[in-house]
Amino acid sequence: MADPNAPVPEPAAYPTRVDELLALLSDVPTDEERAFFDGLIEEHTARDAGAEVESAALLDDCLDACRTALPLILAGRIQGYGALRLRYHLETARALAVEVAALDAVVIDAAGAGASRSARLRDSRELRRAGLRAFRNLSGRSPEQLARVKKLAEEAERPDTRARTLETLARELETMMGTMPARVLADAGATPELLAALRAHAKQVLAAREHAASARGTVRSQYDHMQVLDGRVLHELRALVGALRDARKSDPKVPVLRVQSLRLPRRRPARRPKDTAPSRPLDPTTPTTPTTPTTPTSPCAPTSPVTTSPTTTQDMSAASLAPAAS
Numbered sequence: 001m002a003d004p005n006a007p008v009p010e011p012a013a014y015p016t017r018v019d020e021l022l023a024l025l026s027d028v029p030t031d032e033e034r035a036f037f038d039g040l041i042e043e044h045t046a047r048d049a050g051a052e053v054e055s056a057a058l059l060d061d062c063l064d065a066c067r068t069a070l071p072l073i074l075a076g077r078i079q080g081y082g083a084l085r086l087r088y089h090l091e092t093a094r095a096l097a098v099e100v101a102a103l104d105a106v107v108i109d110a111a112g113a114g115a116s117r118s119a120r121l122r123d124s125r126e127l128r129r130a131g132l133r134a135f136r137n138l139s140g141r142s143p144e145q146l147a148r149v150k151k152l153a154e155e156a157e158r159p160d161t162r163a164r165t166l167e168t169l170a171r172e173l174e175t176m177m178g179t180m181p182a183r184v185l186a187d188a189g190a191t192p193e194l195l196a197a198l199r200a201h202a203k204q205v206l207a208a209r210e211h212a213a214s215a216r217g218t219v220r221s222q223y224d225h226m227q228v229l230d231g232r233v234l235h236e237l238r239a240l241v242g243a244l245r246d247a248r249k250s251d252p253k254v255p256v257l258r259v260q261s262l263r264l265p266r267r268r269p270a271r272r273p274k275d276t277a278p279s280r281p282l283d284p285t286t287p288t289t290p291t292t293p294t295t296p297t298s299p300c301a302p303t304s305p306v307t308t309s310p311t312t313t314q315d316m317s318a319a320s321l322a323p324a325a326s
Helices: 011-022 031-038 043-050 055-074 083-139 143-153 159-177 182-188 192-250 313-321
Strands: none
Touching: 011 055, 011 083, 031 083, 043 192, 055 083, 055 192, 083 143, 083 159, 083 182, 083 192, 143 159, 159 192
């Protein structure tokens, strides 16, 4: 396991550290053998697993584990994980190390491309205002021309829209410059230099947007590739640790590897409420009778139910007129 107090190595040093271990292994897998090892874990599974780990920490764990297992594998003390597969493991780790070393440059390039795109937009604002001012000055009171000026002034602040606005302004001013006196055009600010600057900035804004989009795509592609490599290295690391664990059962001198990358906290399932006995469902065919509240009885009252037969008014009157028994 990597020492948490050890200094953090530079990303550029990872390929060299992997090469030191690769130099000790002479068996190089062929393309067919490498394809077999790649097929031990599917690409989408590797990508999902790699998204859960940090590449630099995984490389540290991989180098420590391979450095420990290398002499044991060369001595034939590990069964089920040979030198050929260890070489594949390290080659995959080296590919990941190269990506990690180059990641900073790619991210910086993407950030610079985004900043350049924003700077081009900011630089074109003053030029756009100058073009609109000249267009408005030459339009006079023509409703049609003023409507076109207003439409150009209200376009959204986006690179493609900005480039289209600059190009449209250059075209409109060029049309006016062919019908108006040169001194009037110069007095309004419509000069050949302004036309050239409008068209040049339109191309620069589009080029900056394309470069920024390409840089973002490169970063996404590199992260995707790194996640696949992370998953493959993690899969091999798990297999190597398992082989060492099995070898230790018969050879107690085989060290125990505790790899932090394999001990990631798993997501706990959501807590469920305590199970309660389900209530007996009512039979919809059985009619239910409403319950009537019972009146409290005195303690001396009999607990057994008393049934009474209904009596009519005639029975009650007859009973009251009958002579009492002697």
